[in-house]
Structure formats: C-alpha cells, structure tokens
Amino acid sequence: MQRPSNITDALRELGPFSAVRAHVSNLEDSLDKIHAILDGREWNSDSPVLIANVLRDHGYVIRDLIDKEA
DSSP: OOOOSSHHHHHHHHOHHHHHHHHHHHHHHHHHHHHHHHTTSOOOTTHHHHHHHHHHHTTOOOOOHHHHHO
C-alpha cells in the first residue's frame, strides 16, 4: 500500500493515530532529503529544482509561475 501523501487522505485511510504518524514520517523524510541537498554543498541553480522535486515526491503541489497567474 502506498503511503498517503497528505493528512486528509491519511486520516480517511488509516485513522487518527496512524494518520498523524504517517504524515509526520512523510514530513521528516522530505526534510531529511532537502537537508541532504543543501548541507555542506555549494548551492546553484539546480538546488531549487531538486528541492521542488522532493516536495512533489512527497505530495506537495509546486506550481510554475505561469500556473499561478492563470
């Protein structure tokens, strides 16, 4: 079973305690991956793209500027 990507889906599928635990685990995982991208490295123009990919992989919607203006 795929882990729910947001707290609303998790509550519906897993119940309150398991939903919160799954959501927190998802947040921790995304923060750990973002930390690995930034920690001890020279940041460049690829850094925001890598971070956006991590956030998308963890269920966040990251829109392009043109998507937001529409």
